[in-house]
Amino acid sequence: MATATATATANANVSSSSPSMMTRLRRVGLPRLFVHIAVLALVILWLIPTLGILVTSVRDKEQITASGWWTAFSGSTQMQAVRLADPSTQKQEGGRFVISGSVFEGNATGSVSAFGVRVQDPSAFEIGKPADIGDGETLQINQDGSYVYSKGAAFDDKRPKRVYVSVATAPEFTTQNYRDVLTSAGIGQAFVNSLTVAVPATIIPILIAAFAAYALSWMNFPGRALLIAVIVGLIVVPLQMALIPLLTLYNDIGSFFGLPSRSYAGVWLAHSAFGMPLAIYLLRNYISGLPKEIIESARVDGASDFEIFMKIVLPLSFPALASFSIFQFLWTWNDLLVAMVFLGTGKDQLVLTGALNALLGSMGGKWEILTASAFITIIVPILVFFALQRYLVRGLLAGSVKGG
Amino acid sequence: MISQIVSAIGIMVAGVFACALYYWLSDRLLSLALPVPEGNVRQASVNLNRRATVRPWLFLGPALILIAVYLVYPVIATFILSFYDRSGDQYVGLANYRWAFFDQQFRQSIFNNILWLAVVPAACTFFGLVIAVLTDRIWWGNIAKSIIFMPMAISFVGASVIWKFIYEFRGGNETQIGLLNAIVKAIGGDPQIWISLPFWNNFFLMLILIWIQTGFAMVILSAALRGIPEETIEAAVIDGANGWQIFWKIMVPQIWGTIAVVWTTITILVLKVFDIVLTMTNGQWNTMVLANLMFDWMFRGGGDSGRSAVIALVLMAAVTPIMIWNIRQAHRDAEGH
Numbered sequence: 192m193a194t195a196t197a198t199a200t201a202n203a204n205v206s207s208s209s210p211s212m213m214t215r216l217r218r219v220g221l222p223r224l225f226v227h228i229a230v231l232a233l234v235i236l237w238l239i240p241t242l243g244i245l246v247t248s249v250r251d252k253e254q255i256t257a258s259g260w261w262t263a264f265s266g267s268t269q270m271q272a273v274r275l276a277d278p279s280t281q282k283q284e285g286g287r288f289v290i291s292g293s294v295f296e297g298n299a300t301g302s303v304s305a306f307g308v309r310v311q312d313p314s315a316f317e318i319g320k321p322a323d324i325g326d327g328e329t330l331q332i333n334q335d336g337s338y339v340y341s342k343g344a345a346f347d348d349k350r351p352k353r354v355y356v357s358v359a360t361a362p363e364f365t366t367q368n369y370r371d372v373l374t375s376a377g378i379g380q381a382f383v384n385s386l387t388v389a390v391p392a393t394i395i396p397i398l399i400a401a402f403a404a405y406a407l408s409w410m411n412f413p414g415r416a417l418l419i420a421v422i423v424g425l426i427v428v429p430l431q432m433a434l435i436p437l438l439t440l441y442n443d444i445g446s447f448f449g450l451p452s453r454s455y456a457g458v459w460l461a462h463s464a465f466g467m468p469l470a471i472y473l474l475r476n477y478i479s480g481l482p483k484e485i486i487e488s489a490r491v492d493g494a495s496d497f498e499i500f501m502k503i504v505l506p507l508s509f510p511a512l513a514s515f516s517i518f519q520f521l522w523t524w525n526d527l528l529v530a531m532v533f534l535g536t537g538k539d540q541l542v543l544t545g546a547l548n549a550l551l552g553s554m555g556g557k558w559e560i561l562t563a564s565a566f567i568t569i570i571v572p573i574l575v576f577f578a579l580q581r582y583l584v585r586g587l588l589a590g591s592v593k594g595g
Numbered sequence: 596m597i598s599q600i601v602s603a604i605g606i607m608v609a610g611v612f613a614c615a616l617y618y619w620l621s622d623r624l625l626s627l628a629l630p631v632p633e634g635n636v637r638q639a640s641v642n643l644n645r646r647a648t649v650r651p652w653l654f655l656g657p658a659l660i661l662i663a664v665y666l667v668y669p670v671i672a673t674f675i676l677s678f679y680d681r682s683g684d685q686y687v688g689l690a691n692y693r694w695a696f697f698d699q700q701f702r703q704s705i706f707n708n709i710l711w712l713a714v715v716p717a718a719c720t721f722f723g724l725v726i727a728v729l730t731d732r733i734w735w736g737n738i739a740k741s742i743i744f745m746p747m748a749i750s751f752v753g754a755s756v757i758w759k760f761i762y763e764f765r766g767g768n769e770t771q772i773g774l775l776n777a778i779v780k781a782i783g784g785d786p787q788i789w790i791s792l793p794f795w796n797n798f799f800l801m802l803i804l805i806w807i808q809t810g811f812a813m814v815i816l817s818a819a820l821r822g823i824p825e826e827t828i829e830a831a832v833i834d835g836a837n838g839w840q841i842f843w844k845i846m847v848p849q850i851w852g853t854i855a856v857v858w859t860t861i862t863i864l865v866l867k868v869f870d871i872v873l874t875m876t877n878g879q880w881n882t883m884v885l886a887n888l889m890f891d892w893m894f895r896g897g898g899d900s901g902r903s904a905v906i907a908l909v910l911m912a913a914v915t916p917i918m919i920w921n922i923r924q925a926h927r928d929a930e931g932h
Contacts, residue, residue, distance in 0.1 A: 222838075223732070223733075226729050226732055226733055227733055229729055230726070230729050230730055230733060230736070230739050231739075233726060233729075233739070233743065234739045234742050234743065237742055237743045237745075237746070237806065237809075238742055239774070240754075240757045240758060240760075240761055240806065241745075241746070241749070241757060243757065243760055243761065243774060244756065244757050244760055247760065255772065256769075256770075256772065257770065258770055258772070259770065259771070259772050259774065259777050260772070260774075261774070261777075383599055383600060384599075386600070386603070387599060387600070387603040390603070390607060391603065391606065391607040391610060394607060394610075394611055395607075395610050395611065395614065396661075398611065398614045398615065398618075399614060399657045399658050399661065400658060402618055402654045402655070402657070402658070403654060403655045403657075403658035403659070405654060406650075406651040406654035406655045407655070410647075410650065410651040410654070411647075411651075412648065412651040412652070415651075416926075418655075419925065420922045420925070420926060422662070423921055423922050423925040424918045424919075424921065424922050425662060425666050425667075426921065427863050427914045427917055427918045427921065428666055428670065428911065428914070428918075429866065429867050429886075429907065429910040429911060429914060430867065431867070431885075431886055431889050431890075431906070431907040431910050432666075432669055432670050432673050432907045432908075432910070432911050433665060433666060433669035433670075433673075434669075434889075434890075434893060434903075434907070435669075435672075435673060435676060435893060435900050435903060435904055435907070436668065436669040436672035436673055436676070437665065437669055438893075439672075439683070439900075440664075455603070455606075456606070459610075460661070460665070461665060463661060464661040464662060464664065464665030464666065465665065465666070467658055467661050467662050467665075467666075468662065468666070471658060472925075495622070495626075496650055496654070497618070497619070497622040500654075521747075521748055524750070525748075525749070525750030525751065525752075525753075526750075527750070527751065527752055527869070527870045527873070528869055528870070528890070532893075543750075544750050544751075544752040544753070544870070547752050547753065547756060547874075548752050548870075548873065548874050551755075551756065551759070551874055558760060558763075558772070561756055561759075561760070562756070562760065564756075565753050565756040565757060568750060568752070568753045569748070569749045569750065569753040572748040572749065572750070573745065573748050573749065575748065576744075576745060576747070576748035577741070577745075580741065580744070584814055584818075587811065587814055587815060588814075588815065588818050
């Protein structure tokens, strides 16, 4: 692009600070650099929200409320008041009396960055060097917390010496939040419920839709065009239209046969049916595009439609079937409305989305619970997404761009 | 829990097996019922014709039954219910429609839905187009696209939690742990409770859907951009057009059809938006939208099927033009084959 290079040169001439930078810029092209930066900014912008809950979900409960998640990796510095060992433990070493030990009690560890002896100036002294703290006393505190406190004469204080240390607490990461939500917050059960809903609701409609799509592509019968039009029209029917009559229907059937009106079977059928128009449309687009010669020659060889479908069409349609399954899986896994209406909102029936919604109400500010639960909810679809992105994109294109 | 998994797998296998069995068995029965006797050519051809008439309906049967029960019947039933009272027993004429017309919350929902419709499809298409153009020019464009596309896999509820954390507000002198308020504070502003901020809270909810759907727009538009013939762009370059002109006068007009598809797809999604509002505000602070209002009336005070039916019909009416356009588009495509 001639224009682009011209602009690049012009811009590069304006800011001629270092020659190597300038030649570099000229080679890359300033507009191109701008593109890189713009895309990088957008990517970061898009990634930050998810990153926020991921980082928060593995942080310590206390730290989540103490500081923003973006500071999680830098840790924090706290000032602590500690007492050195009792003067009775002093030892005489070559003319000086020495008290030694560690500012950390028990098994605690940390990293001391400074210390002081007066509360007004708690970080007066550097670590690792003996400091003169008056009265002929010297005190050295090392980074690991060990100290040497010495004096020319014997210590005669009654009480242990008080010092102030600045302790850098390392960022604390934990899997405790996940353990908590999986066991006590009901997310474990909800995860199983989600799987129970999503997997059959993905697999059941595939075969049904594929047969219908084949009939609509390769079989001649009166009313075919009308049927296709109706199915295309039904793709956009709002789910809301179906809720009231179906709920009534389910209740009637339930009371007639003495079955619970809210069951997994009900949800599977509902999901299968709601996904059916799109499934038929996507699969028909693909199946009707299969080479005519293959199907005609099979017919000539005496194969029935059933055989053609099972032996030729189904294997050839794998990409379209995969595309639709991903759609349907993401849709059923992420659905809240259908599961809420047809499965119920009891604690044992909640799917992940429903459980997460309930937690938002009951655990308002408890972000360690909410973020861990949210991450468990989104991890499965994200894995599916990255593993099968190719098919998802293909399905999207087939659904919206003709011939894509 | 284990037994639930086992039974789910069992039922799933049984279901798939039953489906396959239905198709195989029905095909078999058809062959038995309409035999093709050797020798009797006339009878054979009559039966073959009959088979050809029946077989499509065997193939279509399960799909059509599902669609009829779960989509066609409810549309008709909802229409009828809208003329009946809350329990669906008493005919009340247009009372439910009159209620909707004068109800404050219903008007609020219509207004909010229009707001959503005005902002979200436009924003998604715009960002999607910009990102598609930018990422097509760099070597790591596909990675960038993947990341921007990723929120599509996240449920609306999950996304709501993600963004609620960004909008988190903490009172007093507590550290702001919500990213937005931390930024506002860092540049010297006052932290706000964003999701209860009148009027503007709608936009904070819309941002979630934009974040989710931009990837979709980007993928589709990027494919369309790649389909533009190189020659048209080369010709424009030779004629001295700059990047801006090439984009608006050469590229965009060639992908108008795709832009329309993206726009309408997101429009339908926006009309049905439910989860985000439910989890973020549950319709409080003037954020109610039609789908949530309908859900509310389905269960409010034991449920009012008449009023929620009216609300559902409004949604249906809103998608109808798109539906007709879709059908005509599909029809034209089918004829082009």
